[in-house]
Amino acid sequence: MTAFDDLMAFQRETEALAQVAGRLGWDQETVMPRGAAEQRGEENAAMEGVLHARRTDPRIADWLEAAQPEGPAQQAMLREIRRDLDRATKVPAKLAAEIARTTSLGHGIWAEARAAEDVAAFLPTLERIVALRREEAAALSEGGDPYDALLDSYEPGITGAQLDALFGAMRPRLVALRGAVREAAPAPALEGHFAEEPQMALTRELALAFGYDLSRGRIDKAVHPFSSGSGQDVRITTRTQPDDPFNAIYSTIHEVGHAAYEQGVDPAYLLTPLGRGASMGVHESQSRIYENQIGRSRAFTGWLFGRTQSHFGDLGLADAEAFHAAVNRVADTYIRTESDELQYNLHVMLRFDLERALISGDLPVRDLEAAWNDRFEADFGFAVDRPSHGVLQDVHWSEGLFGYFPTYALGNVYAGCLEAAMRRDLPDLDAALARGDTGPATGWLRQAVQRHGALRLPRETIEAATGEAPTPEPLLRYLEEKFSALYGL
């Protein structure tokens, strides 16, 4: 056994334990008895303790020094292990424990404050969480930019300044497009009551149509849709809303995008540091291209219109064109997770600017709500009517997730780049989608992106897939063409 082999054998067990810990999370959201929360907290903490001890095991540094990797895959494995070790050892154990304790309480306090529309009740907790994350960021960045250090957890290699430039170039065009759509005649909306059973049947059909492999996954109901796990056991959840089957349809396709990425990784990378998506941003590029560029395309919605009718009967929409317009309807809504493709990015950019200012210290927590409401009205053209529609709408900050939001918009940018390259390579793509055949698209994504797992850094992953450096231009052009056509601009 060489040092490399020893390290990889150790790492393999760590990866397996991380899968177990992740599955505990799945269990908690789907099947856990409600009276088990206290015990589950201790189980989670014990698993975290085991994983932390392994990630900071002193032998890893020795193995890393002695290991002689052969080829790019082995080099990439060492890169990922080195990165994890570096991050795990820089944060003092006491601080990590304090963050875990505070954020685990934060969730409940946020949920209560949101239900009561009471921002003030959440602020002391948020102040504490921001202070702890700033302390962590300082430890991680060692004098560099603190926000960049947090970003690095989710999107290795990108900086706040790069995102600022990227989003700064996008925002005026998106605001202008949003304004023009708002002036135009509204799109038709779907109305009615849609039973749960056909919704579940249709989402299952769609998951299979998008290549989700049920022999290595499963679909359950949960309050929030999510995908979890890597390798041979990648599970998704879905939910249904009686007045809006599009919610179940598109959240399922979204989660299938995430799951297909994990299922599509080269089996040779199973339980190695490469056996998962390259970053949150690249992950989101897969979920968003499945959901939007493919799932909400004119071609695919033409087929979906027929499938939806066959499950629910007459939808009250005249034809496939009206269905396509309803699927892509832009309306005055407040909530990011229910947002259309156009407004979604504006939501994310708002959060990015605010959280970056919170971490830098430029924005005091007490001024957050006012800053949110001002920015929202400027970008969306109407005012926030209550905190649960504004600053209290997302769970992320209550769990200490700073640096996570921008990966959502970055994923859209990456999805735009991937779609442009895919359409170059697949001139007959729309003909296939119009038959409900996603095979060419998902096959292209598997070859170009998914099978490589975390072999390359995020930006390099997209560059290798498309042949050029990612820019926001394809996404912006796609959105402008799509919504101009839909709204006759």
Add this chain to the structure above:
Amino acid sequence: MTAFDDLMAFQRETEALAQVAGRLGWDQETVMPRGAAEQRGEENAAMEGVLHARRTDPRIADWLEAAQPEGPAQQAMLREIRRDLDRATKVPAKLAAEIARTTSLGHGIWAEARAAEDVAAFLPTLERIVALRREEAAALSEGGDPYDALLDSYEPGITGAQLDALFGAMRPRLVALRGAVREAAPAPALEGHFAEEPQMALTRELALAFGYDLSRGRIDKAVHPFSSGSGQDVRITTRTQPDDPFNAIYSTIHEVGHAAYEQGVDPAYLLTPLGRGASMGVHESQSRIYENQIGRSRAFTGWLFGRTQSHFGDLGLADAEAFHAAVNRVADTYIRTESDELQYNLHVMLRFDLERALISGDLPVRDLEAAWNDRFEADFGFAVDRPSHGVLQDVHWSEGLFGYFPTYALGNVYAGCLEAAMRRDLPDLDAALARGDTGPATGWLRQAVQRHGALRLPRETIEAATGEAPTPEPLLRYLEEKFSALYGL
């Protein structure tokens, strides 16, 4: 922090991790995608590695030496930890790994051999497993009786010689009773087709009627019924057979007995070495008294007859008496798990004698089938017709579980003792059961047995509950009276 506190904090994490490992087993049998088996094997092995390292942690011996326990509960916690450490350190890691590897393969080889009715295909594997277990038993027993050392994993404090004397006293009376029943007129049998949905609804109703707490548990379908978990998360599974609703009914009540024991332990013992059942035998006493002495009693079946009719309509059985006779029907069957109360103990005694002879070396593995068939005909009065009805019927030996079988019959003996004491204390028990009210019975068991968890050794647990040393007399009397009445002997 005292040494005792340090030890208990460490142990608490170990207990939490053991719960996580146990839940992986639940997941595997209920919801795991079929393509995840290989990865799951690595996950299980990694969790086992973590648990083994903790159970043999060198600090435990130091803590045990320095700890100053206060009161019987703390003394009992140290007793359990000392026992685990002792067993874990006596078996060489290499031997433990070899046993794990061989027995994990053994299951598949046994299943194929059983399907093919091919004993010879299983014998080489069984020989290897017996040899490995004998080696382990020698390491554990340090010159004492090897079989006793294996028994100690499941039933601390009992010996093969004690069981031999116990079973030796029981067997002639059971064989005589079995023979007399075989001469009598057969009991009515239930016939027909019973849909899955009402079977599931009825089993759920029964689980709740027996006090199963769904806020700290759940019921799922699985190929084999089982109960898993301790503390706040104790789950059971059930199965349905279209031609036999008694299977679902009584396997559910059985598993509820196990689960109620775990759910009934004093919450102060959560995630401590006392926070679970005292032994396999005491566990089985709870599942069997729920299933048989309560669930198959004349009083309870009178109520169950009505409930069953309300779920399935007319059963083709004239009245509650016929229903009670059908529930307790003795027939010429081969399979332990489908066996009535009377024949069940004969099944277990057969396995006990054979496996004890295998471990002592008195019975060569190649002679096992002949020994099984001879003994079966002697005790049951008819011949085994094929290996899957005989020596290949049980999974236990393929998984290396030697010393486990006798706890089933020991559980019946303990259940007999508990029933006698319970009926002394609760003269109106049958009136409550006739109304479907199990509360007095399950309440008595919770106070007498369940809440104490592993505070006392198994035999002492029963003695404390009943006020006298356990003997087989109550069980034998109960069986003789019950089946004499049912078969007019």
